[in-house]
Every structure is written in C-alpha cells, then in structure tokens.
Amino acid sequence: MAPRANWKGFLRLSLVTCPVALYPATSESEKISFNQLNRQTGHRINYIKVDADTGDEVPNEDIVKGYELEKGQFIEVTKEELEEIALESTRTIEIDEFVDKTDIDPRYLIRPYYLRPDGKVGHDAFAVIRETIREMNKVAIGRVVLTNREHIVALEAMDKGLVGTLLRYPYEVRSEQEYFDEIQDVKVTKDMLDLAKHIVNQKAGNFDPEKFEDHYESALVELINQKRAGKVIRRKERPKGENIVDLMDALRKSVGGAAAEAAAQKKPAKKSKKASAGQKEMLMPIAGEKQAKETKAKRPVATKSQRRSA
Missing domain, CATH: 2.40.290.10 (Ku70; Chain: A; Domain 2)
Incomplete structure (x- = not known):
C-alpha cells in the first residue's frame, strides 16, 4: 500500500x-528500532506530560504553545491565532x-x-x-x-x-568560516598530488546505490539473531588508528592497496539485498531455532509494529 x-x-x-x-x-x-524497557520487569517505558512545577499530569486539551521571552516568561499562542x-x-x-x-x-x-x-x-x-x-x-x-x-x-x-x-x-546554514579559519595553509607538492590522483583514478567508478550495504543494520540483525539463539555475545577487537609519520610513504602504499582493491572489484560480486526486503528475510528463523524458541518463550521478541513505535 x-x-x-x-x-x-x-x-x-x-x-x-x-x-x-x-x-x-x-x-x-x-530500519530496526528499539523500545525502552524497565530492566527489572521487562515492561515498556511510557512517557507522560506533566507540569514542570507541580508534577501533575496535563491532559492534551490543556496543552498550548508558548514562546519563551526569557527564563520562565512565556507568550501563549493559540491554534486559532496560528491559523x-x-x-x-x-x-x-x-x-x-x-x-x-x-x-x-x-x-x-x-x-x-x-x-x-x-x-x-x-x-x-x-x-x-x-x-x-x-x-x-x-x-x-x-x-x-x-x-x-x-x-x-x-x-x-x-x-x-x-x-x-x-x-x-x-x-539555517552555518558559515563555513567558523570551522575553516583555523585550518593551516599547507603547500601540497606535485609528487604528493600525482600519487593522490593516481589513487583516485584506480578507485574511479559510477555511483550505484545498490552497491552500498548498511553495515550497522546488518550487525543489528546478526546481534538479534544471536540473542534469539541464546548465544553469548562476545566483544570484538576494534582496529586501532595509526599516526602517519611519512605522508609520501603512506601515499605509495595506498597506490598498491588501491590497485589490489580495484582488481578485486572487477570480479563479479553478489549484490547486497535491500534493507526493506533483506531485513525481514534475515530475521527469519535461524540455525539453533529450537534454542531460540525456548529463549523466546522466556523473553518475548518485539513485533515489527512495536519496533516502529520506538
């Protein structure tokens, strides 16, 4: 629909x-979304609108718009006035x-x-x-x-x-000068520029959205499937960034890496599934389904409508 x-x-x-x-x-x-739960009971958390001073709940019909002139002083604006x-x-x-x-x-x-x-x-x-x-x-x-x-x-x-x-x-658009003024004026040598251009040429391609995969969404699907199957979630080692000591050396190594990457990309690869269809399929019953059902009996899994409401 x-x-x-x-x-x-x-x-x-x-x-x-x-x-x-x-x-x-x-x-x-x-996309996968989450509800907020009470860790002690497993129940969902609801939010209510309360008066900031009295703490009393305020019904929707008594809520109006107001513009704050200064701390604690508001000008009330009605729906009719906005119309x-x-x-x-x-x-x-x-x-x-x-x-x-x-x-x-x-x-x-x-x-x-x-x-x-x-x-x-x-x-x-x-x-x-x-x-x-x-x-x-x-x-x-x-x-x-x-x-x-x-x-x-x-x-x-x-x-x-x-x-x-x-x-x-x-x-609504901030001035770039706020952020760019303190960037140092650096003279880029011709050799460095030529190496960088060579890397660009090796990585040149056409924009195709189908080539891109939402890796975080895929990791969420994998995490949920593992928890459904009752598996222990272990922390993964994260790569550490390295300081570049010799920029020319880093550029030369990058040229070799880009060449290998370009050669690998020439091989036919399976297209990643779109998230809208792929997510439903990936969240279907998985290996260890019996164990997942036992886990599910103890702890209900949020439905799609519940995920959307989060």
Missing part, C-alpha cells in the same frame, strides 16, 4: 494550475523562478518528496509543467507549507512525476 500524502493542494505556474499530492520519497521505517497567519502556500505551491541545478548549494538540501497529480483531473496541466522543467533543464523554485512551517521547495522532473526537495533558509 502506497504511503499517505503528506500534503495536498495545487501546483501553479502563472495561470496554469493543477491539483497535486506530495509524498515522502524516503523512509526510515524499515490566522496561514500563508497561501498552505494550499498552493507557487513556482516563483527557474534556476540551474548547479546553482543550489548542497548544504541547503533537506529531504526529497514525490509530487504527482491528485485525482483524475489536472494531468494535462501537470504534464505541461513537468515537461517544461525537463526540456529547459531547470529546477523550479516554489514554496510549500508542511508541519505548519513554510519551506522553499525545488522541483525537478523525474519519469512521469516531479521530485520536490525541501531547502533550508540562509539563517
């Missing part, structure tokens, strides 16, 4: 308008301008969404906007309100739909 739309409204380019729906393009729900300042972009993505993709600093990128026509009408207008963006090889910049805040959104053509990426405002 397709996820529910995060937002529904209209996409507008001048006088061309069509109803659209916005869907999240990424998901974290397939009064609702922007036009609450219901409409108005395309303000078209820019080159290379103009967008990657630090401003937040997260992607899929945009498609909503319902049976408006497909013609949507196609006109989509194909104009595609043919002009541009990114359309507009505004949209999500979770009560207005965001800048960059729209690009993808297949039959559009990908909208939320962008940060300038005040």
Whole structure:
C-alpha cells in the first residue's frame, strides 16, 4: 500500500494550475528500532506530560504553545491565532523562478518528496509543467507549507512525476568560516598530488546505490539473531588508528592497496539485498531455532509494529 500524502493542494505556474499530492520519497521505517524497557520487569517505558512545577499530569486539551521571552516568561499562542497567519502556500505551491541545478548549494538540501497529480483531473496541466522543467533543464523554485512551517521547495522532473526537495533558509546554514579559519595553509607538492590522483583514478567508478550495504543494520540483525539463539555475545577487537609519520610513504602504499582493491572489484560480486526486503528475510528463523524458541518463550521478541513505535 502506497504511503499517505503528506500534503495536498495545487501546483501553479502563472495561470496554469493543477491539483497535486506530495509524498515522502524516503523512509526510515524499515530500519530496526528499539523500545525502552524497565530492566527489572521487562515492561515498556511510557512517557507522560506533566507540569514542570507541580508534577501533575496535563491532559492534551490543556496543552498550548508558548514562546519563551526569557527564563520562565512565556507568550501563549493559540491554534486559532496560528491559523490566522496561514500563508497561501498552505494550499498552493507557487513556482516563483527557474534556476540551474548547479546553482543550489548542497548544504541547503533537506529531504526529497514525490509530487504527482491528485485525482483524475489536472494531468494535462501537470504534464505541461513537468515537461517544461525537463526540456529547459531547470529546477523550479516554489514554496510549500508542511508541519505548519513554510519551506522553499525545488522541483525537478523525474519519469512521469516531479521530485520536490525541501531547502533550508540562509539563517539555517552555518558559515563555513567558523570551522575553516583555523585550518593551516599547507603547500601540497606535485609528487604528493600525482600519487593522490593516481589513487583516485584506480578507485574511479559510477555511483550505484545498490552497491552500498548498511553495515550497522546488518550487525543489528546478526546481534538479534544471536540473542534469539541464546548465544553469548562476545566483544570484538576494534582496529586501532595509526599516526602517519611519512605522508609520501603512506601515499605509495595506498597506490598498491588501491590497485589490489580495484582488481578485486572487477570480479563479479553478489549484490547486497535491500534493507526493506533483506531485513525481514534475515530475521527469519535461524540455525539453533529450537534454542531460540525456548529463549523466546522466556523473553518475548518485539513485533515489527512495536519496533516502529520506538
């Protein structure tokens, strides 16, 4: 089942308008997550909202928003007052301008969404906007309100739909000078640069997300399977970092290592399974299943829905 739309409204380019729906393009729900438990009882921990001074629990209908002017002094803002300042972009993505993709600093990128026509009408207008963006090889910049805040959104053509990426405002991006000013000005010699370039050429390839595996997620699956089977978990030796004494020597050794790695990568390798499908399969009954069942009888394993709720 397709996820529910995060937002529904209209996409507008001048006088061309069509109803659209916005869907999240990424998901974290397939990852393993944990609940917090009481070590003594094994029961889940629940959180309640309490008054900071009295300690009394506060029902949801009595909770309002407030902006802290100074320590302990708040200005209360009601839901009705927030609705009064609702922007036009609450219901409409108005395309303000078209820019080159290379103009967008990657630090401003937040997260992607899929945009498609909503319902049976408006497909013609949507196609006109989509194909104009595609043919002009541009990114359309507009505004949209999500979770009560207005965001800048960059729209690009993808297949039959559009990908909208939320962008940060300038005040949300920290200046690089804060962090880079103290970096020493180092003169890199031609020999060092040539060796480093040689390593890059040996490692050159094409970006393919299917080649990447979430090693931490795989380690979590292995850990859970081992605990289900009642196995003792032993600590692994961790590699220790070494200080580089001779940079040229390290570069020369790296060239040899990169060559061996490149040769190994030429051999056909099995593709890693996607986490969404692979995780379910990897968490199926494993060797030592009888022992795992006995362990499970003593200590229940969290269900997928429970993991998601953590």
